[in-house]
Amino acid sequence: MTAPIDTAVAEKVPRSNTGLLALYRQMRRVRTFEERVGELFVRGQSAGSMLHLSIGEESAAVGVASLMRDGDTFTTHHRGHGIFLARGADPNRMMAEIGGKEEGYCRGKGGSMHIADMGLGHLGANAIVGGGIPAVVGAGLASKREGKGAVSIAFFGDGAMQQGILYESMNMAALWDLPVIFVCINNQYGMGTRIEQATKGRALHERGLAFGLNSETVDGLDVRDVRAAAGRIIDGARGGTPGFLAVECYRFFGHARMDKSPYRTPEDEERGRAKDPVGFARKALVESGESSEAVLDALDAEIAREMDATIDFTVAAREPALQTMFRDVYAPGEPEPESVAARIDRILAGD
Amino acid sequence: MAEMTYRDALKQALRDAMAEDDTVMVIGEEVGRYGGAYGVTKGLYEEFGPDRLIDTPISEPAIVGAAVGAAMSGLRPVAELMYVDFIGMTMDQLGNQAAKIRYMFGGQVGVPMVLRTQGGTGRSAGAQHSQSLEAYVMHTPGLRLVMPATVSDAYHLLRQSLRQPDPVVFIEHKALYTMKEDVDLAAPAPEWGKARVHRTGDDLVIVTYSRQLHHALAAAEAMARKGVEATVIDLRSLNPLDFDTVRAHVERVGRVMVVSEGVMTAGVGAELSARIHEECFDFLAEPVIRVCGEDIPISVSVELEKNSVPTAAFIQTAGEKLVGLRSAA
Numbered sequence A: 001m002t003a004p005i006d007t008a009v010a011e012k013v014p015r016s017n018t019g020l021l022a023l024y025r026q027m028r029r030v031r032t033f034e035e036r037v038g039e040l041f042v043r044g045q046s047a048g049s050m051l052h053l054s055i056g057e058e059s060a061a062v063g064v065a066s067l068m069r070d071g072d073t074f075t076t077h078h079r080g081h082g083i084f085l086a087r088g089a090d091p092n093r094m095m096a097e098i099g100g101k102e103e104g105y106c107r108g109k110g111g112s113m114h115i116a117d118m119g120l121g122h123l124g125a126n127a128i129v130g131g132g133i134p135a136v137v138g139a140g141l142a143s144k145r146e147g148k149g150a151v152s153i154a155f156f157g158d159g160a161m162q163q164g165i166l167y168e169s170m171n172m173a174a175l176w177d178l179p180v181i182f183v184c185i186n187n188q189y190g191m192g193t194r195i196e197q198a199t200k201g202r203a204l205h206e207r208g209l210a211f212g213l214n215s216e217t218v219d220g221l222d223v224r225d226v227r228a229a230a231g232r233i234i235d236g237a238r239g240g241t242p243g244f245l246a247v248e249c250y251r252f253f254g255h256a257r258m259d260k261s262p263y264r265t266p267e268d269e270e271r272g273r274a275k276d277p278v279g280f281a282r283k284a285l286v287e288s289g290e291s292s293e294a295v296l297d298a299l300d301a302e303i304a305r306e307m308d309a310t311i312d313f314t315v316a317a318r319e320p321a322l323q324t325m326f327r328d329v330y331a332p333g334e335p336e337p338e339s340v341a342a343r344i345d346r347i348l349a350g351d
Numbered sequence B: 001m002a003e004m005t006y007r008d009a010l011k012q013a014l015r016d017a018m019a020e021d022d023t024v025m026v027i028g029e030e031v032g033r034y035g036g037a038y039g040v041t042k043g044l045y046e047e048f049g050p051d052r053l054i055d056t057p058i059s060e061p062a063i064v065g066a067a068v069g070a071a072m073s074g075l076r077p078v079a080e081l082m083y084v085d086f087i088g089m090t091m092d093q094l095g096n097q098a099a100k101i102r103y104m105f106g107g108q109v110g111v112p113m114v115l116r117t118q119g120g121t122g123r124s125a126g127a128q129h130s131q132s133l134e135a136y137v138m139h140t141p142g143l144r145l146v147m148p149a150t151v152s153d154a155y156h157l158l159r160q161s162l163r164q165p166d167p168v169v170f171i172e173h174k175a176l177y178t179m180k181e182d183v184d185l186a187a188p189a190p191e192w193g194k195a196r197v198h199r200t201g202d203d204l205v206i207v208t209y210s211r212q213l214h215h216a217l218a219a220a221e222a223m224a225r226k227g228v229e230a231t232v233i234d235l236r237s238l239n240p241l242d243f244d245t246v247r248a249h250v251e252r253v254g255r256v257m258v259v260s261e262g263v264m265t266a267g268v269g270a271e272l273s274a275r276i277h278e279e280c281f282d283f284l285a286e287p288v289i290r291v292c293g294e295d296i297p298i299s300v301s302v303e304l305e306k307n308s309v310p311t312a313a314f315i316q317t318a319g320e321k322l323v324g325l326r327s328a329a
């Protein structure tokens, strides 16, 4: 299920999620949402500064998520806002979580790097590079047993390509013919390290091939290409052959909010930002006559309003009550951990 | 005497050690060109070059394992783990390899490496980037464990760690990097493994380490204004553990609180409390009180995070209750 198309302007946008205009709309939503995340931080309303924007990577999120169905599951890395939004998340609840508020997806406990929603099959974002990858193997086992054709997709960055756990996971997925897909969003950087400073094996899909996975690398400039490649890989996985997909893109901004990217040149950034999937889709829509500047401007404005509202929602949202910090360490109904203060009072009351 | 930050003191320690001994090398993620996620190694790459500051891929188990092998082969590696929260990924290399090699191999070879990392709360960094996991290390025989709380200790303890024959896990606190102090780096180094008594009082003893030292000192000042005088001991290193200093003050005062940011259960506070009860039982007027992190993960929410670990106000309240100050109840 993707996000419902719900605005007046969007009446002109096809209801299927397959056409370029629909894909553009989702990519614009992702970009605008991420811009608002940056704004939330600047306004001092975010929980911390460890916020990783996926601007420049929208085609990976939208191209793959547009093919996911009810019952499919996924995990993401720390730069996963776009993937979750493209999969149908409520941007208000996402932003509230990023603000550490009670109304957020995880009640303000997880935050940007630990957002999750079992309802949409989001098994969780992760702050450990590679930490979310093996879960899809387990989800794949469960899906195989259920036999309804659901796939489980791990999204991660190029940095995770050098974590051993990826290879353990790919090997198991292949060995057991699991409906599992590994999607590497190669934005060329892991913090300040460019991919060529991290590995000599740059043809990333060859690693998937080595384990017996259907494997491709696709340029992220045109979301239609990403969607086509993801379609082949996902179809294979639904049929029991796991897959690997690398999407080539560029991290437009710093690693997190405090990083000004001193390790790369303005020329590098200019070259990198030329690979802009949102701008590319927009241009293609206008040039093909499928849409017009006026329609797209109106659509963008509608999306800007939708995303502006996420900030208002978050600012107005509540801090979690202090007592909630003891909740959900264990299952509901189990005793909560005793607080240090209560324990001290109990001990000192002994005399 | 010069004013410097905790961060710069660590850098200076690395710089001096590298200049003095060319087998010292730093290996880890973003340690070279980038200068370290928290800026500790900034500038050293330019001074010492890529053979001495080795940037790695994101491959923690291999970073620590490579440091183990380098240490067995005549080098003095300083491996950097960006967050102590990642220690679980490296626990085999640390716990089964580094810690046991001297012993398993009958004393033929040691592993003189330092694993530098940082932990603790303070940045809304969430459940996987805010922990205090020193108990994992303290629970492993063979590993030394150092946790500097002051700028001067940041320098001296790191220098000393780089002279140890055995693996040292050196855990910094992320909230201390910008703390400034006047330090005299030429002053004689403190004795290795010795605690430091920051303040002496007769009403209670607070045993602590790392950032909680500062909270404990602030609490002690506040209590002093109410006429309650605390002794505050900074352990500085948890292995070796200077229990003699702790014992001397506990026996003198009889009321003790151990303060740690790590979670309470089976943590550093539990070990200290057990030892004090065992060794100083006859001198205790009250049970030892553990003021530690709550037995929960750390939330991203600013308020929940702050209240998940001891604050100065909380230490003060607990201290006043311990000495039976009426207004505290």
Ligand SMILES: Cc1ncc(C[n+]2csc(CCOP(=O)(O)OP(=O)(O)O)c2C)c(N)n1
Pocket (backbone or CB within 6 Å): A052, A077, A078, A079, A127, A128, A129, A130, A156, A157, A158, A159, A160, A161, A187, A189, A190, A191, A251, A255, B029, B058, B060, B082, B086, B089
């Ligand atoms: C196990 C682990 N090691 C290191 C880090 C610190 N860290 C966070 S993100 C990151 C870079 C990740 O790069 P990549 O996988 O390419 O993802 P990107 O940030 O580019 O989206 C690093 C080193 C971490 N969070 N977890």
Ligand SMILES: [Mg+2]
Pocket (backbone or CB within 6 Å): A157, A158, A159, A185, A186, A187, A188, A189, A190, A191
């Ligand atoms: Mg990357």
